[in-house]
Amino acid sequence: MSGATSVPRKAREEAATGTVAEAWRGYVNKVRGGDVGSLPAVLGFVALVIFFSTQSGTFFSLLNGANLLQQAAVYVFVAMGMVFVLLLGEIDLSAGFTAGVSAAVLGVILTKHGMPWPVAVVGCVATGAVIGLAIGMIFARLRVPSFVVSLAFFLGLQGAMLGIIGDGGTIPVRDETIFAIMGRNLPVVWGWVFAGAGVALYAVLGLVQRRARRTAGLPSHPPTLMILKVVGLAVLLGGATYLLNRERSVNPVLNSLKGIPVIVPIAAVFVVGLTFVLRRTAFGRHIYAVGGNAEAARRAGINVPGIQTACFVICSAMAGCAGIVMVSRDTSVSPSTGGSSTLLLSIGAAVIGGTSLFGGKGRIIDAVIGGLVIAVISNGLPLMTSEASAQYIVTAFVLMLAAMIDAMARRRAAATGH
Amino acid sequence: MSERSHPEALLRLRGISKSFGAVQVLAGVDLDVHAGQVTALVGDNGAGKSTLIKGIAGIHAFDDGTYTFEGSEVHVTSPKQANSLGIEVVYQDLALCDNLDVVHNMFLGRETRRRITLDETAMERRAVETLRGLSVRTLASVRQTVSSLSGGQRQTVAIARAVLWNSKLVILDEPTAALGVAQTEQVLKLVRRLAHNGLAVILISHNMNDVFEVADSIATLYLGRMAAQVDARTVNRARVVELITSGRSGALGLAAPEEAQA
Numbered sequence A: 001m002s003g004a005t006s007v008p009r010k011a012r013e014e015a016a017t018g019t020v021a022e023a024w025r026g027y028v029n030k031v032r033g034g035d036v037g038s039l040p041a042v043l044g045f046v047a048l049v050i051f052f053s054t055q056s057g058t059f060f061s062l063l064n065g066a067n068l069l070q071q072a073a074v075y076v077f078v079a080m081g082m083v084f085v086l087l088l089g090e091i092d093l094s095a096g097f098t099a100g101v102s103a104a105v106l107g108v109i110l111t112k113h114g115m116p117w118p119v120a121v122v123g124c125v126a127t128g129a130v131i132g133l134a135i136g137m138i139f140a141r142l143r144v145p146s147f148v149v150s151l152a153f154f155l156g157l158q159g160a161m162l163g164i165i166g167d168g169g170t171i172p173v174r175d176e177t178i179f180a181i182m183g184r185n186l187p188v189v190w191g192w193v194f195a196g197a198g199v200a201l202y203a204v205l206g207l208v209q210r211r212a213r214r215t216a217g218l219p220s221h222p223p224t225l226m227i228l229k230v231v232g233l234a235v236l237l238g239g240a241t242y243l244l245n246r247e248r249s250v251n252p253v254l255n256s257l258k259g260i261p262v263i264v265p266i267a268a269v270f271v272v273g274l275t276f277v278l279r280r281t282a283f284g285r286h287i288y289a290v291g292g293n294a295e296a297a298r299r300a301g302i303n304v305p306g307i308q309t310a311c312f313v314i315c316s317a318m319a320g321c322a323g324i325v326m327v328s329r330d331t332s333v334s335p336s337t338g339g340s341s342t343l344l345l346s347i348g349a350a351v352i353g354g355t356s357l358f359g360g361k362g363r364i365i366d367a368v369i370g371g372l373v374i375a376v377i378s379n380g381l382p383l384m385t386s387e388a389s390a391q392y393i394v395t396a397f398v399l400m401l402a403a404m405i406d407a408m409a410r411r412r413a414a415a416t417g418h
Numbered sequence B: 001m002s003e004r005s006h007p008e009a010l011l012r013l014r015g016i017s018k019s020f021g022a023v024q025v026l027a028g029v030d031l032d033v034h035a036g037q038v039t040a041l042v043g044d045n046g047a048g049k050s051t052l053i054k055g056i057a058g059i060h061a062f063d064d065g066t067y068t069f070e071g072s073e074v075h076v077t078s079p080k081q082a083n084s085l086g087i088e089v090v091y092q093d094l095a096l097c098d099n100l101d102v103v104h105n106m107f108l109g110r111e112t113r114r115r116i117t118l119d120e121t122a123m124e125r126r127a128v129e130t131l132r133g134l135s136v137r138t139l140a141s142v143r144q145t146v147s148s149l150s151g152g153q154r155q156t157v158a159i160a161r162a163v164l165w166n167s168k169l170v171i172l173d174e175p176t177a178a179l180g181v182a183q184t185e186q187v188l189k190l191v192r193r194l195a196h197n198g199l200a201v202i203l204i205s206h207n208m209n210d211v212f213e214v215a216d217s218i219a220t221l222y223l224g225r226m227a228a229q230v231d232a233r234t235v236n237r238a239r240v241v242e243l244i245t246s247g248r249s250g251a252l253g254l255a256a257p258e259e260a261q262a
């Protein structure tokens, strides 16, 4: 019986790798089966941009476009780290204040001790990593639920920040390099070089993989599909670069403002690097395995507590990086740095982007897509209404929607066997 | 080094005992498992089947007795050590990651690498070859996630994973317990094929149909003791059931219990 059903299915699958139309049909089937990935987030992003553009004349402007990318940056950095912890099926509620404490360490090293920025950056990220190590060890070795461990750290780190900075105090940071991260733009030419390098890298990696599969005699995707993807990426990056390279200052003679914000290529390097770790290394594969079925991973000889601890270290180290971005944005550190809704919006960003709260499913790019959705809301809403209540309620609604889609996709996947 | 050419057992257990605290779970168990044969391990709930295979697989060491593999006595104390001898266990559950695809699961924990990156093409090719070697034709693609597979297909993947590593002995703990008729058939065929390919197979099952369909030899545990290990062609279902339930059947089995029957 299984033999009878298997033959047409096999034929279908092989055909699915044949043409673009079949590849498209395969994708539609995947989405129908509950594996929606980032699709809702991308559609939501486009819908929100269109909506806000019709509501406010200033939303769809060059200046605001650049602002949007910078607003997304903090959430994206925290969320990229959070993806690692969410992949385990765990959560880190302390990441916001980990960013804050790391930022405070950065401020102390730069301002109080007057040391050069590389020292401060290393100290900042190391602070995050040490916090992550502590959380990870308590969770993985002592088996205290991550929710509780990170909640305790959430409180404790706030105390640590107050201790470092002093109640009501701020540490100003005037370092030019740190400021440049959020305050400067790439020269126009470098913007094009960067965009071109991105497209070229994508195309070359695709070609290499295709070649390897063909020489091994394995089925590969149709070439037209790859060409379409490369062209699509080129149009996207090229268009964005073109727009960002145009003058967006209100008064160009006095203060010219053009080029890709410096944070964009920095974030891109992290996206590529962390995606490589998750998708192309055994370590990354083991993270997915632990998140999918920890017992199976253990029986396969994987060091489960080790993987778990490493994920918490990465999450907190990324929060440390987010701390640098915050300092660059605010040019100071205060006890509220990394506080308020930073954490929840970052977790929201990862989940909106398509990373599951149940573990085992998620990608780094989800953090970017979700971070952009969050930024569009926090950027677009104030242009329409000055009520802070609307901001909270709309963001809460979007986050809830994302979590519901996640839960529904999971149920659907269980029902259809995908 | 003449052991291999002789019809000597690949795995040979003699006088195996195992206690958990004061509870003696296995007492003086003998077992012979030959290459190219399916040895069924049967017995009632709590008879000690899982305990016996866990000892063979190195999950916990035996207290007493000799464990001979390929003609030499070994002391297997860890699963890794069992793996390196060529022993693989397919657990009934909890063995696959649903969110990963077939190739990823088959190579889980033992990925092929090229420097620091995973060598996906090499793994996929070997996975396809292994499945082909087992005449598995029911998988549409080795790149589909395991969550999309049926119970029988999952069991197939788990078994294929066990034979991927030049294994000599594959132990299957109730591989058909959760399967329907067609899928059970599919898995039993695969079990037969393993033996046909020269591997030794231990099959734990409560289903006498399955046992008589594939087994060459049937070993019956009764309250932690080996009631009898017999050639499957020399016994019928009723006798095996009797061995399972009372530990003896005619001339076969344990000596009449001195106390109980008065």
Ligand SMILES: Nc1ncnc2c1ncn2[C@@H]1O[C@H](COP(=O)(O)OP(=O)(O)OP(=O)(O)O)[C@@H](O)[C@H]1O
Pocket: B020, B023, B025, B043, B044, B045, B046, B047, B048, B049, B050, B051, B052
């Ligand atoms: N870790 C342990 N500690 C104490 N007793 C144990 C332990 N593991 C097994 N036992 C006992 O050993 C006996 C044999 O158990 P085992 O799981 O080997 O039986 P089984 O033949 O596999 O049964 P089933 O058919 O139900 O799977 C049982 O009485 C069980 O309670």
Ligand SMILES: [Mg+2]
Pocket: B049, B050, B051
């Ligand atoms: Mg058992």
